[in-house]
Amino acid sequence: MxxxxxxxxxxxxxxxxxxxxxxxxxxxxxxxxxxxxxxxxxxxxxxxxxxxxxxxxxxxxxxxxxxxxxxxxxxxxxxxxxxxxxxxxxxxxxxxxxxxxxxxxxxxxxxxxxxxxxxxxxxxxxxxxxxxxxxxxxxxxxxxxxxxxxxxxxxxxxxxxxxxxxxxxxxxxxGGDVYLSRIFQTFGLTESALDEMVAGAVDPSEARVSFRASFPEISLRIVVHGAPETAAARLETLAARIRARIGPYVFGEGPVTLEEVVGGLLAERGLTLALAESVTGGLVGHRVTNAPGSSAYLRGGVVAYGNGAKRELLGVRQETLDAHGAVSEEAATEMAAGARRVFGTDLGLATTGIAGPDGATAEKPAGTLWVAVATASGTTARRYQLWGTRDWMKLLASQIALDWLRRHALGLPLADSQLFRPRSR
Amino acid sequence: MxxxxxxxxxxxxxxxxxxxxxxxxxxxxxxxxxxxxxxxxxxxxxxxxxxxxxxxxxxxxxxxxxxxxxxxxxxxxxxxxxxxxxxxxxxxxxxxxxxxxxxxxxxxxxxxxxxxxxxxxxxxxxxxxxxxxxxxxxxxxxxxxxxxxxxxxxxxxxxxxxxxxxxxxxxxxxGGDVYLSRIFQTFGLTESALDEMVAGAVDPSEARVSFRASFPEISLRIVVHGAPETAAARLETLAARIRARIGPYVFGEGPVTLEEVVGGLLAERGLTLALAESVTGGLVGHRVTNAPGSSAYLRGGVVAYGNGAKRELLGVRQETLDAHGAVSEEAATEMAAGARRVFGTDLGLATTGIAGPDGATAEKPAGTLWVAVATASGTTARRYQLWGTRDWMKLLASQIALDWLRRHALGLPLADSQLFRPRSR
The missing domain is CATH 3.40.980.10 (MoaB/Mog-like domain)
Structure with a gap:
């Protein structure tokens, strides 16, 4: 043994x-x-x-x-x-x-x-x-x-x-007894918040619970031990309890990526997607296309890094840029709607923000992020304040954007996350 | 001691x-x-x-x-x-x-x-x-x-x-002696090919040589040991010998990324860049925008995943797509030229290929990649045959594309690499 x-x-x-x-x-x-x-x-x-x-x-x-x-x-x-x-x-x-x-x-x-x-x-x-x-x-x-x-x-x-x-x-x-485990992939809660929400759901005699942070995601794992059938039944019971507590933050169970989950949801619902990326610079497109079969729902995107690209390829109005700047609710909204229109898709997703270190101002500090989603029934935009290095901010912005698509497809409300608190304008 | x-x-x-x-x-x-x-x-x-x-x-x-x-x-x-x-x-x-x-x-x-x-x-x-x-x-x-x-x-x-x-x-x-090191970041050679090219350049008594592969890059480090002044002089002598042997494959010395090197070269030369990405799905844009200050040279890009996007946003002709397909020299060439024209930049860079597992044919197997660069003096395209998983292929394709920009800016020939052999049509 x-x-x-x-x-x-x-x-x-x-x-x-x-x-x-x-x-x-x-x-x-x-x-x-x-x-x-x-x-x-x-x-x-x-x-x-x-x-x-x-x-x-x-x-x-x-x-x-x-x-x-x-x-x-x-x-x-x-x-x-x-x-x-x-x-x-x-x-x-x-x-x-x-x-x-x-x-x-x-x-x-x-x-x-x-x-x-x-x-x-x-x-x-x-x-x-x-x-x-x-x-x-x-x-x-x-x-x-x-x-x-x-x-x-x-x-x-x-x-x-x-x-x-x-x-x-x-x-x-x-051999013999088995150890069975289930991994819940989460996004939008800190490790201590997850810990508090899950506390009491699992008795230490029933299973071992552990967390693993892999920025910006945190996975929670439960491991049960016992004879094969008892263990399997216990695992399902515990998994249901965990889901009841943190369900909306769980984007997947087992080794699945957020982009695969989003892709699966879009494919299932027959929705097509177009992207308008400024601050994420192509990262959302890169992640979406990491999922095999993504050509079924992704029509394409524009990396609109300069204002010229925002205007000419996405139809963002010069007066919007003049009045509110490229990092604004108005610009994000026009970018998302523009991507949806230009590519002829069901959904348009836009990111605009300041990854730093250049471009930050007192009113729009480094880490300012606007995400917008355009659908047939209108466009929603929201501001977030991120923190960290340039690459962390890009990654977190892409994660927030992808999680929006997941929540949109599932009819879930947007997360009022502790990782990044949406700010009023 | x-x-x-x-x-x-x-x-x-x-x-x-x-x-x-x-x-x-x-x-x-x-x-x-x-x-x-x-x-x-x-x-x-x-x-x-x-x-x-x-x-x-x-x-x-x-x-x-x-x-x-x-x-x-x-x-x-x-x-x-x-x-x-x-x-x-x-x-x-x-x-x-x-x-x-x-x-x-x-x-x-x-x-x-x-x-x-x-x-x-x-x-x-x-x-x-x-x-x-x-x-x-x-x-x-x-x-x-x-x-x-x-x-x-x-x-x-x-x-x-x-x-x-x-x-x-x-x-x-x-007290006493120091250890000094130099890292050479390379792309385009396998570890064993690098080892052979460097073999004999450094005597084990002069320095310790080590390699580290971090796909798709390989770095080589030399470490010298001795009294401070002797060690510094020896390090420079050995570094010059290494450069003489593998120079064109070295994209940087010290902790620098390929995208930072490319960005530095574009900024120095005052060149602007636009991207047309199909198979890389936004990864080239993501990498370029990882470098702080990239808005100085990157105007933007189009993630042209569908044929509609290639046609309408980049001006690729329908007859080109009909006659040669989206993964072809002709399509790559029109994509690069289109990105350059649409964004009004000095350089247009395009990738198109088959990351798989879908879309592969006998003539165009998974791993087929076309890269094209458009400049004021015309467009060059080249075919590569990559291998590996979907994410490897995307990463390698983005690396080849970025290395093209580096070699273009430095006036170096394109690498006839052992990692990926350019194929005739």
Whole structure:
């Protein structure tokens, strides 16, 4: 029965502070969902002795060791030889992996540098964990009653490999009682407000509740533990209680993005959308088009960064700009209505604001945001006061805009959020 | 002489994935700047045995151990008693710290819960590191030829204490040599191709070279070590050698983004830009507007997702769409020229392609990308074959487009990249 896991994060970029280790927290979060106990995270740079030290310590501590990093093609990628040395087994060329690397290069019409084959030299006994996103194969290997899992350090490769191969395998290994979890993706409440609203809904003996903030969203997870059927029934009961308390703030359950939810709602209702973006600079369009199939409802948009574009492409009147400025209720309203008219859609969505640091005034400080939605029955605009860095403000503005579309499609009122309080003019 | 540091991050919130450990990377970055070597980062939850294990291992590895977390007033704050136990010294009430905690509560007009005094129980021999931002005092203590530094886990308290007290003290302890580094941000080469091109340019005795892939960019860092003046001169010599080998692929040195580089080049040359985005859906506009001051050169863009938008807003001819389709050299060319004309700019940039999974055909598979740039002297378009998931393709397409602008502004040829091979029609 496996219980204890150690996570090993390797790479000089971690020990010299060049990047923050987001892999370890993501993996820890996934393991928490399986009821596994992360005993330690060990992080070392690309040195043979330090890697060997970390592997030895990790194997002393845990039933399962999950390592990220150090399996690329370059000289400082030392994980495979370290694992082989620590376990006392030779490295052997994994022919399937070698073939796959050659094929990937051939498919791209590229010559394969010889050092790429190094990635297919795996410790004897390794069972490949396929890497659909890159050339370096991962693997798992059992030795001395321990399970070792080796994955690349590139987050997007690591995550797919965890989700597709490692987590299902761990779930099987674990057996017996199950840990079932449900994630509620929320937007519009702070973590402490969420905590207060949910408090008392779940007794600690029924489930573990945890929050995870990933700006600007906060997810809430409940994990129940028990025999498969009891656990599943309890999960549904608790989920219903959570929904009753925070429903309108929950844009999705499970691993879904806000843009996918919005896209699904628009597609279901047969609504088409056009965008008029100023402060978000294309970010709303980018997010909407991240959802596959978005061409079914998105006709297009105008990134109206200059006043000329607002006027000529969206029909915003010069007198509006003169009298109220480009960051105003009037301009936002004309932009949304203009996008709807120009693209001939059911909905027009506009953002205009001041991301800073330039352009701020006492009356319209950095963080001023107007969002407007135009429909057949008229246009609604609202002002928000955001805060933070330029990229935070753009992201939060795009989130508010997308959440408007969700609430509009569902007939929900606009959120009087604690994250961003709508201001009167 | 101190040389080796271990960082100890403690708290269940780290081992259950509720938060990402940004403290360790921030501290590591500061220490790197002092030329100190972070041998390992050890992360454990709030358990007496795990904390003791981590402290013992850290003291075996390093001259200095810096710990964050576990010094608050609650029952799961175990760092002080762990340090006392590991060093075999008693805990003693630090009267100054206790007085300060009482005063802080008095100043707020609040009763002090008794457990708050627990924070002033420090291991015998501790030298207080003042905490101007909170109630928990930090401290350092010397034992067995090692230096232990204990800080709170709250980032804003920890950072001030590092900056005001710990880093100046470490600088004094350290003296002597410096470590200097230079980062080259590249696009258009794989990591192994970069490795081969740079191989031999830097002798391991001169500097340490490392790569970090952050799709779709790869950065290369060189670190030199020595007496301040020798090290600075050597860094410049090596940087010149690196530039000579991979210059056109280096879009920036130091912490700069491609969109900032492109923006700087456009602003310097007084060039204005308009965008016509299909496959990138607004991502190019989003990236361009991430750079503060981008309104100086970006007039705007059209997200022309539907054919109607391509036709009506950009003037792409219906016969072009009928004869060649929206993903074609002809459409890309008319889109770029249209954006330039409609917005009245010096440059028009267009992307059109198939991000998939819908819309792919045998002739135009998923990953087909056309990029076009229109200038006063005409329009150039080129086809690429990308691969990967939808979001990868969008990101890579936006990167290729931005890199075109950079190369155009610098008079460099378009990259015949190994990441994406331009294909003939």
């Amino acid at each position: 496996i219980e204890r896991v150690a996570i090993l994060s390797t790479g000089d970029e971690l020990t010299t502070g060049r990047i923050t280790d987001t892999n370890a927290s993501w993996i820890a979060d996934q393991l928490f969902g399986l009821g596994l106990d992360v005993v330690a995270v060990l992080t070392v740079g690309d040195y043979p002795d330090r890697l060997a030290w970390a592997w030895q310590r990790a194997l002393e501590l845990a039933d399962v060791v999950i390592s990220t990093g150090g399996i690329g093609p370059t000289a400082d990628d030392l994980t495979n030889e370290t694992v082989a040395r620590v376990l006392g087994v030779p490295l052997a060329l994994d022919r399937d992996s070698a073939d796959r690397i050659r094929q990937l290069f051939a498919a791209l019409g590229r010559d394969m540098p010889e050092n790429n084959l190094k990635q297919a030299l795996l410790p004897q006994g390794a069972v490949v964990v396929p890497n659909p996103m890159g050339t370096a194969p991962g693997y798992r290997i059992e030795a001395r009653g321990r399970h070792l899992v080796v994955l690349p350090g590139v987050p997007r490769e690591m995550k797919v490999m965890m989700e597709e191969t490692v987590l299902p395998w761990l779930r099987t290994l674990r | 101190i040389e080796r540091v271990a960082i100890l991050s403690t708290g269940d919130e780290l081992t259950t994935g509720r938060i990402t450990d940004t403290n360790a990377s921030w501290i590591a970055d500061q220490l790197f700047g002092l030329g100190l070597d972070v041998v390992a980062v050890l992360t454990v939850g709030d358990y007496p045995d795990r904390l003791a294990w981590a402290w013992q291992r850290a003291l075996e590895l390093a001259d200095v151990v810096i710990s964050t977390g576990g010094i608050g007033p609650t029952a799961d704050d175990l760092t002080n008693e762990t340090v006392a136990r590991v060093l075999g010294v008693p805990l003693a009430l630090d009267r100054d710290s206790a007085d300060r905690i009482r005063q802080l509560f008095a100043a707020l007009g609040r009763d002090m819960p008794e457990n708050n005094l627990k924070q002033a129980l420090l291991p015998q021999g501790a030298v207080v590191v003042p905490n101007p931002m909170g109630t928990a005092p930090g401290y350092r203590i010397e034992a067995r030829g090692r230096h232990l530094v204990v800080l709170p886990g709250v980032p804003r308290e920890m950072k001030v204490m590092m900056e005001e007290t710990v880093l100046p003290w470490l600088r004094t302890l350290r």
